[in-house]
Amino acid sequence: MQFLILTHSVAVHLQNNVSSIHVSPPRLLCHTQGFKLLSLFRVACEMFDLLFFVLVAHTAYGDVSYSFPEEMKRGFVIGNIAKDLGLDVNRLSSRKARIDTEGNRKQYCDINLNTGELIVAERIDREGLCGKKASCVVNHELVLESPLELHRFILNIEDINDNSPQFTESVVKFEIRESAVKGSRYLLDEAHDADIARNSVQSYTLQDNEHFILNVLTRENGRKYGELVLNKELDREQQKEVTLILTAVDGGTPPRSGTVAIHVSVLDANDNAPVFSQAVYKVSLPENSPLDTVVVTVSATDADEGQNGEVTYAFSHLSEIVRGAPMSSFLSINGDTGVIHAVRSHSQRVSSSKLRRGGGRGNSPQHLQL
Ligand SMILES: [Ca+2]
Ligand SMILES: [Ca+2]
Ligand SMILES: [Ca+2]
Numbered sequence: 244m245q246f247l248i249l250t251h252s253v254a255v256h257l258q259n260n261v262s263s264i265h266v267s268p269p270r271l272l273c274h275t276q277g278f279k280l281l282s283l284f285r286v287a288c289e290m291f292d293l294l295f296f297v298l299v300a301h302t303a304y305g306d307v308s309y310s311f312p313e314e315m316k317r318g319f320v321i322g323n324i325a326k327d328l329g330l331d332v333n334r335l336s337s338r339k340a341r342i343d344t345e346g347n348r349k350q351y352c353d354i355n356l357n358t359g360e361l362i363v364a365e366r367i368d369r370e371g372l373c374g375k376k377a378s379c380v381v382n383h384e385l386v387l388e389s390p391l392e393l394h395r396f397i398l399n400i401e402d403i404n405d406n407s408p409q410f411t412e413s414v415v416k417f418e419i420r421e422s423a424v425k426g427s428r429y430l431l432d433e434a435h436d437a438d439i440a441r442n443s444v445q446s447y448t449l450q451d452n453e454h455f456i457l458n459v460l461t462r463e464n465g466r467k468y469g470e471l472v473l474n475k476e477l478d479r480e481q482q483k484e485v486t487l488i489l490t491a492v493d494g495g496t497p498p499r500s501g502t503v504a505i506h507v508s509v510l511d512a513n514d515n516a517p518v519f520s521q522a523v524y525k526v527s528l529p530e531n532s533p534l535d536t537v538v539v540t541v542s543a544t545d546a547d548e549g550q551n552g553e554v555t556y557a558f559s560h561l562s563e564i565v566r567g568a569p570m571s572s573f574l575s576i577n578g579d580t581g582v583i584h585a586v587r588s589h590s591q592r593v594s595s596s597k598l599r600r601g602g603g604r605g606n607s608p609q610h611l612q613l
């Protein structure tokens with residue numbers, strides 16, 4: 244048996260998705276000559292060979308990776324790749340050192356042949372390159388000639404907080420009935436931030452206001468969103484609209500934020516009864532007033548909206564007997580205008596007549612005492 248020294252064998256080493264292909268330095272191979280070895284010895288010999296092969300590939304070149312932030316200017320020094328790979332800086336030019344990319348990918352860095360430094364050649368936008376991926380890795384190769392050497396290396400692009408949280412719309416509209424109870428919840432749009440991890444949306448804040456508080460929730464994927472919670476009931480008659488500003492904040496240093504306006508239109512509920520302009524209308528009528536004399540015009544208003552605020556007039560409980568006849572037989576009211584007429588001369592003999600019972604649209608009517 245003898246050990247032979249072989250040169251320029253090609254070694255390939257794969258580890259952690261990083262590969263380094265190079266012409267290996269001289270390595271020892273277990274070789275037989277002149278006599279037959281026992282098979283056991285041969286196996287041992289081959290194992291030794293394999294172990295040595297991997298060891299050399301790993302320690303002579305290893306895998307080089309560089310981490311640096313996105314958006315660095317051209318010329319930014321990433322690291323000294325010649326030094327890191329143990330290459331002779333003085334021979335970089337003569338060996339035509341150059342950076343190659345895999346496939347058609349853009350070349351993001353270059354090598355300074357005088358210093359061996361790896362420099363940024365092209366602006367790198369992490370969001371454009373990797374989107375929401377947790378790690379953003381770009382593979383490049385350093386190629387040298389005479390003899391041919393090829394070193395793969397990794398650029399690990401770190402996120403910077405260069406995007407603000409944004410809402411899809413600038414204004415979000417809600418219609419909430421004033422009868423909504425305290426604790427009612429209204430889902431809010433999520434804000435998006437193109438950055439990742441801490442640099443993406445971390446929290447929301449709601450402008451201080453009388454009616455709503457904000458509840459911030461986290462989805463299974465870790466994304467945060469909010470909901471409005473009614474904390475004090477609305478009153479359309481007091482305030483028809485509520486405008487709030489919702490702010491999304493990321494966790495960068497310094498933090499960035501984005502806002503959306505929330506417009507709440509308060510819808511009506513029939514929570515007001517008509518109210519007469521006077522609690523009591525006192526009218527004096529001459530005894531012989533003719534028919535259709537206008538006795539009085541009553542007026543009531545209702546603070547609600549639409550049908551809930553429409554007022555109609557009618558008598559109720561006019562059963563009091565006056566001069567042997569019910570009070571209702573003396574008076575009639577126009578349901579729309581509130582004008583009350585005398586329906587008979589007060590000098591006439593009283594007879595019974597029917598009057599409508601009082602009523603208003605919507606909720607219970609208010610009654611008027613004449
Ligand atoms: Ca970014
Ligand atoms: Ca951000
Ligand atoms: Ca009403």
Ligand SMILES: [Ca+2]
Nearest residue numbers: 511512514547
């Ligand atoms: Ca109302």
